[in-house]
Amino acid sequence: MRNLTSRRWALACAAPLLFAALPALASGVVAAKYELMTWAVFAAVILITVYITYVAAKRIRSASDFYTAGGGISGFQNGWAIAGDYLSAASFLGIAGLISLYGYDGFMFSVGWLVAYITVLLLIAEPCRNIGKYTLSDILAYRNDPKWTRVVGALSVITVSTFYLTAQMVGGGVLIKTLIGIDYEWSVLGVGVLMLSYVLFGGMVATTWVQIVKAVLLVTASVIIVMLVWTPYGFSLPGFLADVVGDPKVQARVAVLLGDPSKTMSAAELGQRFLEPGLLYKVPIDQISLGMALVFGTAGLPHILMRFFTVPTAVQARRSVVWAMVIIGGFYVLTLFLGFGAAKNVGPATIAAVDAGGNLAGPLLAQYIGGGPDSVMGNFMLAFVSAVAFATIVAVVAGLVLAAASAMAHDLYVGVYHGGETVPAKQQVTAARIATVLVGAIAITIGIAAKGQNVAVLVALAFAVAASANFPCVLLTLYWKRCNTTGVVAGMIVGTVAAVGLTLVSPNLTYPKAVRAASTKVLEAEAGKRVAIMAALQSGDAKQIADATKTAAALDKAVAKAKADMAKVEGQETSFIGLEKPLFELRNPGLYSIPLGFLAVLLGSLLGRDRRSEEMWDEVYARQNTGLLVSKSQAH
Amino acid sequence: MASSGSIDWAKVIADPRFQTLHRRKTRFLWGLMAFSVVYYFMLPMGAAYFQDLFKVKVWGVINVGLLFALSEFAVAWGIAVYYSHVANRDFDRMAKEIAADFHMQVGA
Numbered sequence: 170m171r172n173l174t175s176r177r178w179a180l181a182c183a184a185p186l187l188f189a190a191l192p193a194l195a196s197g198v199v200a201a202k203y204e205l206m207t208w209a210v211f212a213a214v215i216l217i218t219v220y221i222t223y224v225a226a227k228r229i230r231s232a233s234d235f236y237t238a239g240g241g242i243s244g245f246q247n248g249w250a251i252a253g254d255y256l257s258a259a260s261f262l263g264i265a266g267l268i269s270l271y272g273y274d275g276f277m278f279s280v281g282w283l284v285a286y287i288t289v290l291l292l293i294a295e296p297c298r299n300i301g302k303y304t305l306s307d308i309l310a311y312r313n314d315p316k317w318t319r320v321v322g323a324l325s326v327i328t329v330s331t332f333y334l335t336a337q338m339v340g341g342g343v344l345i346k347t348l349i350g351i352d353y354e355w356s357v358l359g360v361g362v363l364m365l366s367y368v369l370f371g372g373m374v375a376t377t378w379v380q381i382v383k384a385v386l387l388v389t390a391s392v393i394i395v396m397l398v399w400t401p402y403g404f405s406l407p408g409f410l411a412d413v414v415g416d417p418k419v420q421a422r423v424a425v426l427l428g429d430p431s432k433t434m435s436a437a438e439l440g441q442r443f444l445e446p447g448l449l450y451k452v453p454i455d456q457i458s459l460g461m462a463l464v465f466g467t468a469g470l471p472h473i474l475m476r477f478f479t480v481p482t483a484v485q486a487r488r489s490v491v492w493a494m495v496i497i498g499g500f501y502v503l504t505l506f507l508g509f510g511a512a513k514n515v516g517p518a519t520i521a522a523v524d525a526g527g528n529l530a531g532p533l534l535a536q537y538i539g540g541g542p543d544s545v546m547g548n549f550m551l552a553f554v555s556a557v558a559f560a561t562i563v564a565v566v567a568g569l570v571l572a573a574a575s576a577m578a579h580d581l582y583v584g585v586y587h588g589g590e591t592v593p594a595k596q597q598v599t600a601a602r603i604a605t606v607l608v609g610a611i612a613i614t615i616g617i618a619a620k621g622q623n624v625a626v627l628v629a630l631a632f633a634v635a636a637s638a639n640f641p642c643v644l645l646t647l648y649w650k651r652c653n654t655t656g657v658v659a660g661m662i663v664g665t666v667a668a669v670g671l672t673l674v675s676p677n678l679t680y681p682k683a684v685r686a687a688s689t690k691v692l693e694a695e696a697g698k699r700v701a702i703m704a705a706l707q708s709g710d711a712k713q714i715a716d717a718t719k720t721a722a723a724l725d726k727a728v729a730k731a732k733a734d735m736a737k738v739e740g741q742e743t744s745f746i747g748l749e750k751p752l753f754e755l756r757n758p759g760l761y762s763i764p765l766g767f768l769a770v771l772l773g774s775l776l777g778r779d780r781r782s783e784e785m786w787d788e789v790y791a792r793q794n795t796g797l798l799v800s801k802s803q804a805h
Numbered sequence: 806m807a808s809s810g811s812i813d814w815a816k817v818i819a820d821p822r823f824q825t826l827h828r829r830k831t832r833f834l835w836g837l838m839a840f841s842v843v844y845y846f847m848l849p850m851g852a853a854y855f856q857d858l859f860k861v862k863v864w865g866v867i868n869v870g871l872l873f874a875l876s877e878f879a880v881a882w883g884i885a886v887y888y889s890h891v892a893n894r895d896f897d898r899m900a901k902e903i904a905a906d907f908h909m910q911v912g913a
Contacts, residue, residue: 273870277852280877284845287884291834291841407865414866445860446852446870453853460849464842487892491885498878787814794826795900797812797907 203545207349207552214386214556218367218563221378225371232583232597235372236303236575237478242377244485248492251476253380254568255282255467255493256387256500258340258528258561259628264501265534266527267449268508270422270517272442274449275508279501281460283494285467290490293468295483296647296793303478304572305471305639306580309646312785313654316585321661323580325638326471328665329631330573330608331615333470334566336627338616340528341562347524348532348555354617360559361613364566368574368605373479376567383564384496386557390535391503394550397538398510413509414440418516423448443512455756459629462759466632469639472572483796507531514538532558570612574604626677629757633672636759637766638664645770647793650786655777656770664766671758676751681738683750688731698724812907826899833891841884848877 233239242250260282267275301307306322338357345356367375402408413419420439424431426448431439442448450456467473477486511520511530514537520530532554536542539550578600583592592600642660645652702724705717743749755761791797817823851859851873859870 273874274852276871277848277874280848280874281845283878283881284841287841287881288838290885291838291888407867410871411866441862441866444866444868444871446856450849450852453849456849456853457846460846464845484893484897487889491889494881494885498882502875502878787818788812790827791814791817791823794823794830795817795904797817797904 203548203552206545206549207555210549210552210556211349211559214560215363217382218363218375218379218560221382222367222371222375225375225378228374229370229372229598231594232303232579232601234374235598235601236571236579237475238373238377240479240481242479244480244488245492246377246381247476247480247485247489248496249384250377250380250479251473251489251493252496252500253382253384253387253564254472254476255497255565256384256561257337257565258344258558259336260501261387261561262344262528262531262558263526265504265507265511266520266524266530268504269511269515269520269530270527271426271449272419272423272509272512273444273446276505277446277450279504281463282467283498283501285464286490286494286497288464288468289473290487290494292644292648293474294477294486294490297474297643298477298480298483298486299793299796300647300789301474301478303475303579304575305469305474305643306576306584308643309657310580310584312646312652312789313657313782314779315589317654318657319580319584321658322639322642323576323585325634325661325665326576326580327573328669329469329634329639330471330569330576331611332627332634333472333631334569334573334608334612335615335619336624336631337562337566337569338612339619339622339624339627341559341566342616342620344528344558344562345555347529348551348558353620357616358613360562360566361609361616364563364570365606365609367563367567368570368609369602372601373571376564376571377479379560379567380564383557383560386560388496388500388503390554390557391500391507394531394535394538394554395503395506395510398506398514398534409506410444410509413513414443416440416513416516418518419443419512422512422517452754454760458755458760459757460759461763462629462632462636462757465640465763466636466759469635469643470631471576471635471639472568474643475568475572475575507534510534511537566612570605570608573608574601577604577608626672629677630669630672633668633758633762634665637668637762638662641763641766641770645767645774647789649774650790652770652774653777653779653782655779656772656774659773660766660770663769664762667762667765668758671753671755671762673746674748674752675756675758676754677756678744678746678748678751679738680744680748680750681741682743684734684738688735691727691731695724695728817903817907820903822899822903826896826903830896834888837884837888841881844880845877848874 228239229235231239260279264275264279264282267278269275297308300311304322305326306319309318309322338360341360342353342357345351345360346353351359367379371378399409402412415437417436420436420443423439423442424434427434427439427442434442477489480486480489508530511534515530515533517527520527520533523529523533532551535550535554536547539547541547578597582600582604583589583597638661641664642657645660646657698720702717702721705713705720708714852870859868859873861869863869863872
């Protein structure tokens, strides 16, 4: 057993070395074969993961192997796997992108993603390990009525996972299309099929190792790029940042973001403004609401909670969170350099032109650092980072599918349908595999159907439901003596309904009237601007002409976008659910929905009575604190 | 779940060592949790309401806001290490003593 684990660990460690050795080979490739090279890098990453799955598949015999790798993962390994599970394309590419486009605010955004793990470490990880078995509902059902809590728990888990899953599928499809030009539908299908093969054959064992390999690749790629970006400054932070704020591309970006007020500012002031707050977040309360959803929602994400059942003891669960925090936090510190480095070297305007959300800042920086778009190294670096992005999406999606499938098979089929009676091991694994295929097929279908949808709203929803429904129910079941079935059922329902309901009436959705008004404003202003541009072009002054040419290009783009937006909302008057304007002003509902979720558990528990919840309290509380009997339940 | 009936859980809870563990853990965990939440929310609050302070340059172009954001990382890691240290040193030992006693009683 130990031998197998260490061999696989060696494999995970060897992966980045393999890539480090590749540039030497790649430099022999001629210019016209960049595409082939890209495919070779992708194939290498896919082959590694498929091999892992092949080895892992032989070890899947019981439901425990399938859901939790038999509890045989070490804390250090699990730390890497959590990082692999958590650093989705959104945080890997998205945060670097936000920093490259908005400077300070982008970096500030990354902090909440790390702080979230303090909640997990202090309140959730160890008690969950001591009480639970495979799923979030196991914790709730241990104390409360098993049928009721499994039903509401499983529904909430499936809801959260589906929102997150769809966001990943849509985001991934767009990303792969932009990076390597595969059609959106094929990208989604490719991600889906590959992910299904890991989970279906290799269960949690394969998923864990795919996540570990992906995290190692991601960190390696980032460290290499940051080293290359930072070396010229002798690893001086002020030196590097001084160069960033002194760059005309960055100063021009700040001028665009600030609009008219920027006219009285000097170039140096504009550059410095990039390191100051307020370029992205204008509504402070929005920021705080989002922060709450992150800090409390992460502790309610089913695919993250599930990771704590893969380690044998509470001590290992604690160790895994600490390692995860080191890796995740270290990665976000690296994104500071990735983001600012991309702004300085590639330029915010170029980054935004390729992808409006800035998602390609990291890959474009890699290409620049390697020698630019016409160099072999540059394209190899681009291919490598793209392959890592691909692996990222697949690994995160695999974790999510496993969480949703376990809720279906373990909670609904075995727990509710069979009433928790002993179902033979083989049948449990079969049920888990059928649920996996089902969830995978749903994910692919929704992913393709949701083409072009706004995925930010889905991520906001996933975190909001996790923070407002799952988190209060798990926390109070573990720590509050009076908590009972009525409270948990009420909390799950109220938390989910509040989070989803408030998001549906929030500014996240598209409101045709507002879109039309904004587009009309752009189109009406066009004529006046054209006159000014013409005047400048005829002025004969070289600088004025250059500026006017740039303004004209920007205007063309803005007009094209306004026309496209108009066409998109053609004939529509209201948002998806029939509103003309948002009823609720916050982009993230956490500020209201989290307290509502807690309130529902409190009131439900005080109003309802449940003997089982009361009788089990002593056992739950003693066990979550001492880990009594955990070693015994692990034995079989 | 019936298998755990062999331990008298009320007795575990009533055990003075459990009471001590429970008291120390509760105070420590929730104290640390409250501190980390307050420290975290100082960042978006500061960015929104104390922009003049955040803009003060302290180290070349690096300003208070940037240093404060970086300090969030240091504080998060500090809390993780500090908690692990205390848990590894005290809580685990106390929990193990209690667990060993009660396992012995049921002959596990």
